[in-house]
Amino acid sequence: MSFLPFAIAAWLFLIGLYGIVSSQNLIRVILSLTVVQSATYVILLGVGYSRGGQAPIFADIPQVSKAVDPVVQVLVLTDVVIGATVTAMLLALAVQAHKRFGSLDPQELRALRD
Amino acid sequence: MTRRARLTMFGVGAAGLGVVLIYGLAGLPAFGDYEGVYGHVINGIGVSARHATDLVTALNFDFRAFDTLGEEFILFGSVLGVVLILRQLRGEQERPSLDEADQHAFAGASEALRVLALVLVPALLVLGVYIVVHGQITPGGGFQGGVILASGPLVLFLSGRYMRMRRLGPHTLVETGDAVGAAGFALIGLSGLIFAGAFFKNFLPFGIPGHLLSAGQIPLASVAVGLEVTGAFLVAWSEFLDQAILIRSRPPEAEQ
Numbered sequence: 560m561s562f563l564p565f566a567i568a569a570w571l572f573l574i575g576l577y578g579i580v581s582s583q584n585l586i587r588v589i590l591s592l593t594v595v596q597s598a599t600y601v602i603l604l605g606v607g608y609s610r611g612g613q614a615p616i617f618a619d620i621p622q623v624s625k626a627v628d629p630v631v632q633v634l635v636l637t638d639v640v641i642g643a644t645v646t647a648m649l650l651a652l653a654v655q656a657h658k659r660f661g662s663l664d665p666q667e668l669r670a671l672r673d
Numbered sequence: 674m675t676r677r678a679r680l681t682m683f684g685v686g687a688a689g690l691g692v693v694l695i696y697g698l699a700g701l702p703a704f705g706d707y708e709g710v711y712g713h714v715i716n717g718i719g720v721s722a723r724h725a726t727d728l729v730t731a732l733n734f735d736f737r738a739f740d741t742l743g744e745e746f747i748l749f750g751s752v753l754g755v756v757l758i759l760r761q762l763r764g765e766q767e768r769p770s771l772d773e774a775d776q777h778a779f780a781g782a783s784e785a786l787r788v789l790a791l792v793l794v795p796a797l798l799v800l801g802v803y804i805v806v807h808g809q810i811t812p813g814g815g816f817q818g819g820v821i822l823a824s825g826p827l828v829l830f831l832s833g834r835y836m837r838m839r840r841l842g843p844h845t846l847v848e849t850g851d852a853v854g855a856a857g858f859a860l861i862g863l864s865g866l867i868f869a870g871a872f873f874k875n876f877l878p879f880g881i882p883g884h885l886l887s888a889g890q891i892p893l894a895s896v897a898v899g900l901e902v903t904g905a906f907l908v909a910w911s912e913f914l915d916q917a918i919l920i921r922s923r924p925p926e927a928e929q
């Protein structure tokens with residue numbers, strides 16, 4: 560059971576990659592990329608968990624309580640922000656690609672293929 | 674390459690990658706057993722060293738503030754990129770009349786939805802401000818609160834009135850908020866350099882842990898980042914909504 564979080568991360572990564580390769584719509588490709596990225600959230604949080612640890616918020620628990628690793632949680636926050644920005648840029652590119660090629664199918668982007 | 678060939682190739686590659694991935698992940702300490710040194714140190718000294726009770730925010734805006742500066746400018750830069758990519762191209766025009774554009778409402782918005790939006794907007798704004806300023810005490814901070822704040826005007830769009838959303842968050846205002854927030858966070862770092870001798874070293878009194886004005890520079894940094902995130906998300910969203918609602922290709926006879 561202790562391997563389950565890491566197995567979920569590997570599964571998210573691979574299923575997201577499958578989505579990127581198989582999608583026939585750029586929006587879906589971008590959404591699949593966010594699935595790939597969510598694998599990193601699961602890995603980071605899984606690494607930082609310590610058995611029986613509480614959230615690293617000491618507002619209402621004693622200062623000596625055992626808590627999970629706050630460093631990886633900050634890394635996940637950074638990760639989420641980067642994910643949002645990358646998604647925004649890619650969606651903007653998809654909007655312009657649709658204007659130019661009249662299609663969101665990656666196969667139809669002729670200028671990139673020829 | 675045909676779709677079939679591509680999927681076959683991916684299948685072979687993914688199988689190999691999956692094996693390596695599982696092998697590598699199996700080498701990690703078992704779930705719940707990892708004893709991260711830095712995390713232990715922060716959990717041990719965080720509250721007494723920075724007087725903040727939410728150590729995630731303390732890390733974000735104090736211990737790792739320099740990294741957050743980079744993260745913040747990535748957000749700033751990518752929003753700039755979105756604005757650049759979605760600029761008004763040659764042969765496109767924004768519908769000139771506000772009244773005409775106002776008819777481009779989100780179809781299907783009922784009166785009940787509009788009333789609900791009226792209730793939700795102030796509630797979201799209050800919740801956003803609360804999350805931004807309490808980051809040093811309870812879960813929250815500039816990034817989380819900023820996104821909530823930005824969703825306030827977005828609710829106006831969902832209630833069917835895009836132009837109202839633009840009125841609550843006009844382009845100039847949200848762009849200024851984005852820029853002022855980004856600059857403000859960098860200036861907090863510079864103030865540390867000037868008043869405390871090191872970039873992002875705390876230069877404000879720490880106060881009492883658990884109080885609203887505690888933890889030195891953290892609430893200030895949180896407000897700056899909150900402003901930037903609110904601005905950044907509203908700029909990006911309105912660029913996309915402009916594309917969908919306002920920008921039309923110019924009719925051929927209007928050219929030249």
